[in-house]
Amino acid sequence: MTINVSRRGFLKATAAGTTALLVGLNAKGVLAAGTSAAVATGLNPFVEIDADGTVTVIIKHFEMGQGTTTGLTTLVAEELDADWDAVQIEFAPSDNNRYANLFFHAQGTGGSTSIANSFMQYREAGAAARDLLIRAAAQKWDVDASTITVENGMLSSGGNSGHFGEFVAIAATLEAFEKPAVKTPNQFKLIGSEKLHRKDNTGKTNGTAMFAMDVNLPGMIYAAIIRSPKFGGTVVSFDDADAKEIGGFIAAQVLPNKAGVVAFGKNTWAAFQARDALSVEWDFSVAETRSTDAMIADHKAMLDSPQFDANHEVPLASVAPVLANATKTIDAEFTFPFLAHAPLEPENCTIEPTENGVRVHDGCQFPTFTQPMVAAVLELDPSQVEVKTLYAGGSFGRRANATSDYNTEAAMAFAVSGGKVPVKLVWSREDDIKGGYYRPMSAHRAKIGLDADGKIIGWDHRLAIKSIVKGTPFAGMVQNDIDPTSAEGVAESLYNVPNFGIGLSDFQTPVPINWWRSVGHTHTGFVMETLMDMVATETGQDPIEMRLAMLDGGTANQARMIEAIKHVREISGWKKGDKRGFASHFSFNTCVAVVADVTVDGTTVKVNKLFMGVECGVAVNPDVIRAQMEGGAGFALSAIYRNQITLSDGEVYQYNFPDYDLLRNHEMPEVEVVIVRSNNAPTGVGEPGVPPTGPAVANAIFAQTGTRIMDLPMSKAGFDFM
Amino acid sequence: MQYQLKINGESRTVDAEPGTPLLWILRDELQLTGTKFGCGVAYCGACTVHVDGYPTRSCQTFVEDATEAEITTIEGATDKVAQAVQAAWREKDVVQCGWCQSGQIMSAIGLLTENPSPTDEDIKDYMDGNACRCVTYVRINEAIKLASQKLEA
Numbered sequence: 001m002t003i004n005v006s007r008r009g010f011l012k013a014t015a016a017g018t019t020a021l022l023v024g025l026n027a028k029g030v031l032a033a034g035t036s037a038a039v040a041t042g043l044n045p046f047v048e049i050d051a052d053g054t055v056t057v058i059i060k061h062f063e064m065g066q067g068t069t070t071g072l073t074t075l076v077a078e079e080l081d082a083d084w085d086a087v088q089i090e091f092a093p094s095d096n097n098r099y100a101n102l103f104f105h106a107q108g109t110g111g112s113t114s115i116a117n118s119f120m121q122y123r124e125a126g127a128a129a130r131d132l133l134i135r136a137a138a139q140k141w142d143v144d145a146s147t148i149t150v151e152n153g154m155l156s157s158g159g160n161s162g163h164f165g166e167f168v169a170i171a172a173t174l175e176a177f178e179k180p181a182v183k184t185p186n187q188f189k190l191i192g193s194e195k196l197h198r199k200d201n202t203g204k205t206n207g208t209a210m211f212a213m214d215v216n217l218p219g220m221i222y223a224a225i226i227r228s229p230k231f232g233g234t235v236v237s238f239d240d241a242d243a244k245e246i247g248g249f250i251a252a253q254v255l256p257n258k259a260g261v262v263a264f265g266k267n268t269w270a271a272f273q274a275r276d277a278l279s280v281e282w283d284f285s286v287a288e289t290r291s292t293d294a295m296i297a298d299h300k301a302m303l304d305s306p307q308f309d310a311n312h313e314v315p316l317a318s319v320a321p322v323l324a325n326a327t328k329t330i331d332a333e334f335t336f337p338f339l340a341h342a343p344l345e346p347e348n349c350t351i352e353p354t355e356n357g358v359r360v361h362d363g364c365q366f367p368t369f370t371q372p373m374v375a376a377v378l379e380l381d382p383s384q385v386e387v388k389t390l391y392a393g394g395s396f397g398r399r400a401n402a403t404s405d406y407n408t409e410a411a412m413a414f415a416v417s418g419g420k421v422p423v424k425l426v427w428s429r430e431d432d433i434k435g436g437y438y439r440p441m442s443a444h445r446a447k448i449g450l451d452a453d454g455k456i457i458g459w460d461h462r463l464a465i466k467s468i469v470k471g472t473p474f475a476g477m478v479q480n481d482i483d484p485t486s487a488e489g490v491a492e493s494l495y496n497v498p499n500f501g502i503g504l505s506d507f508q509t510p511v512p513i514n515w516w517r518s519v520g521h522t523h524t525g526f527v528m529e530t531l532m533d534m535v536a537t538e539t540g541q542d543p544i545e546m547r548l549a550m551l552d553g554g555t556a557n558q559a560r561m562i563e564a565i566k567h568v569r570e571i572s573g574w575k576k577g578d579k580r581g582f583a584s585h586f587s588f589n590t591c592v593a594v595v596a597d598v599t600v601d602g603t604t605v606k607v608n609k610l611f612m613g614v615e616c617g618v619a620v621n622p623d624v625i626r627a628q629m630e631g632g633a634g635f636a637l638s639a640i641y642r643n644q645i646t647l648s649d650g651e652v653y654q655y656n657f658p659d660y661d662l663l664r665n666h667e668m669p670e671v672e673v674v675i676v677r678s679n680n681a682p683t684g685v686g687e688p689g690v691p692p693t694g695p696a697v698a699n700a701i702f703a704q705t706g707t708r709i710m711d712l713p714m715s716k717a718g719f720d721f722m
Numbered sequence: 723m724q725y726q727l728k729i730n731g732e733s734r735t736v737d738a739e740p741g742t743p744l745l746w747i748l749r750d751e752l753q754l755t756g757t758k759f760g761c762g763v764a765y766c767g768a769c770t771v772h773v774d775g776y777p778t779r780s781c782q783t784f785v786e787d788a789t790e791a792e793i794t795t796i797e798g799a800t801d802k803v804a805q806a807v808q809a810a811w812r813e814k815d816v817v818q819c820g821w822c823q824s825g826q827i828m829s830a831i832g833l834l835t836e837n838p839s840p841t842d843e844d845i846k847d848y849m850d851g852n853a854c855r856c857v858t859y860v861r862i863n864e865a866i867k868l869a870s871q872k873l874e875a
């Protein structure tokens with residue numbers, strides 16, 4: 001088996017006995033340099049330069065398509081003045097300290113933070129490496145360092161010139177600066193360049209890119225699991241008589257936590273077939289047995305008496321007296337369904353025995369959790385668990401969850417198999433659609449009070465939703481009983497709203513839930529921007545002018561949002577009385593504003609074009625940003641059009657793409673993106689395109705039909721889409 | 723059962739149960755993992771290969787039905803059309819996660835082989851069975867246009 005993303009780089013150099021220059025963090029967590037030998041004493045590099053001049057950037061984040069491999073490489077190559085086409089990538093091994101996400105203090109990818117948290121760290125590593133090479137060349141040529149220039153992987157001074165590799169032996173003996181000088185924005189050549197192509201282009205167009213499901217190891221067996229049809233059920237007993245008739249079936253075993261039965265097979269197909277042939281008796285005594293209709297009603301009931309105040313400055317109880325003085329109120333209620341992430345590569349994980357423990361092969365989003373959780377199942381020390389990160393065929397949040405669910409399942413399967421041979425656990429699409437970890441369902445209710453001039457005087461906002469983080473290792477995020485991922489987007493709205501009370505209730509269900517691309521903003525963005533449109537309609541204001549006025553508070557993020565809105569107004573040619581839809585939303589520190597051009601014919605809706613304005617600070621890779629806006633918008637569309645996970649008697653109704661259909665090619669609108677030029681520090685782009693897209697389309701449908709859509713998906717209101 | 727298959731111009735012998743989808747033969751037995759699994763029910767196109775030149779869902783093609791055919795996977799897609807498509811895909815930076823892209827490319831090669839100058843509508847119709855969860859359709863369609871121009875030039 002060959003894997004093109006691994007620790008191959010520095011291990012290779014060690015093996016060959018040649019010198020490579022490594023620059024990264026040493027055991028103290030300080031920027032340092034050394035040779036391959038320094039890896040043994042705790043240097044974990046961000047960049048490796050080999051004697052042949054090859055530059056390898058070690059990527060601490062995983063790549064699920066969001067462009068991290070290209071982004072982090074750009075940061076290093078910029079400061080290093082490397083030859084872009086000659087720079088390679090490798091994924092970092094598991095190392096919580098040195099490869100930590102600086103915003104999480106843990107190794108993991110999420111919250112659209114990859115570029116933002118790495119921006120200075122990876123640039124400084126590149127700058128330190130460049131400085132070492134310059135000093136090495138000065139020594140070798142016996143010239144003053146200030147006479148040396150670096151361009152495209154070459155150093156030169158007067159008549160001397162040479163590629164990076166010629167200086168690595170000397171450079172590796174020098175001390176690196178802990179805080180090297182980095183370029184100023186006007187010196188950037190690669191950051192902001194339109195000419196760079198994605199680093200994962202070749203492997204992903206010729207079939208050679210290695211994803212976790214592509215792992216093939218000698219002696220490997222395959223596993224598929226039958227899980228409880230109702231969430232929270234446990235195995236009482238099982239019968240594998242029919243599975244024994246399946247060719248390639250090896251054995252079946254109950255998982256140690258009784259959450260399912262694993263069938264082992266000689267290949268994936270045999271494991272799937274054998275699993276389907278098992279009959280299992282379940283204990284549903286603590287399982288979810290409600291239908292989603294009943295659960296929606298239960299959410300709405302919780303809106304009558306919210307448990308927590310999500311805006312501490314304005315207790316919800318203080319809003320009612322204000323609203324009593326309103327000339328007019330706007331009342332609205334919204335509901336949102338469970339949603340599956342449905343990454344196109346279904347969940348899978350391979351665990352292989354090593355001399356000292358195990359190796360986990362995964363498109364691993366959170367090594368910080370995978371390592372100890374797999375260790376706990378196998379009764380190993382976390383240091384005995386090596387995580388090998390491979391490309392992930394999408395995630396949208398699915399691969400980052402507090403229980404590392406499918407990693408843990410793979411570990412349990414490996415344990416009950418006897419732990420002697422590699423075990424590959426593969427989920428089918430049915431497993432994925434029915435398997436939980438959904439975007440939580442939710443309900444919102446708002447009462448907005450207006451005075452005689454149409455000005456908002458108070459806003460009573462309530463929502464009910466299951467908390468994603470409470471009771472999990474992420475519980476540290478909870479503040480004053482509020483899970484920020486529940487109310488975000490309402491709670492930190494950029495709009496200046498007086499007397500804005502927010503009541504939150506935590507819904508309870510055994511259905512496992514999880515963050516789904518843009519998390520709380522998936523529903524709060526829709527609610528807030530629909531309500532803003534309702535206020536504009538009620539008061540006869542232009543929806544864009546009204547928002548600009550409500551953002552006039554002088555904060556830096558309000559100013560950024562105003563820019564995003566003005567840019568999209570300009571490229572879309574928006575006019576007062578426009579029959580298109582507008583929405584804007586701030587999430588993951590990024591401002592996105594959308595104009596949706598929609599045609600409605602009876603109940604058939606065609607989204608023709610989306611204009612998107614984005615303020616995300618310095619645009620490191622503009623084309624990746626555009627791609628994330630296109631992808632985020634399209635991701636939102638299939639969700640608002642028709643996607644939903646429904647339960648009847650606790651069992652998931654949908655099974656696969658035929659009834660959880662992704663957005664299709666012919667449904668994709670044209671997308672025009674304008675990126676605000678900015679020197680602010682870079683902010684996220686993977687998620688922020690999602691939240692404003694849905695309400696922009698909904699507001700456009702209202703503009704043309706007078707119908708407000710408040711219960712998602714929109715297919716519930718009788719609309720279909722083409 | 724032993725089956726004789728012709729894949730990417732080579733004759734390969736595999737041991738498999740009747741009824742095994744070609745997809746799993748390619749991935750698990752022959753390590754041709756460029757062909758991907760997305761749904762198993764012919765609804766996403768991630769598993770698309772060419773069977774006698776036609777884009778075909780390998781997840782719904784049984785091994786016993788494929789023995790007479792010429793099978794081409796992404797690893798064996800090297801003709802002029804394939805090269806133009808792959809080059810266009812790289813120029814337009816189509817890929818995101820990449821999981822659907824082997825299937826998208828095999829379908830695009832099928833389209834341009836049948837119809838070297840497709841209209842926008844032709845492209846959308848032909849490519850509609852290939853789902854992309856990352857939603858790279860804008861660029862897929864641009865890349866197909868670009869590949870078409872490359873082939874005409």
Ligand code: FES
Binds near residue numbers: 760764769779780782
């Ligand atoms: S895996 Fe064959 S069409 Fe989806």
Ligand code: FES
Binds near residue numbers: 821823853
């Ligand atoms: S690129 Fe991810 S599914 Fe298409």
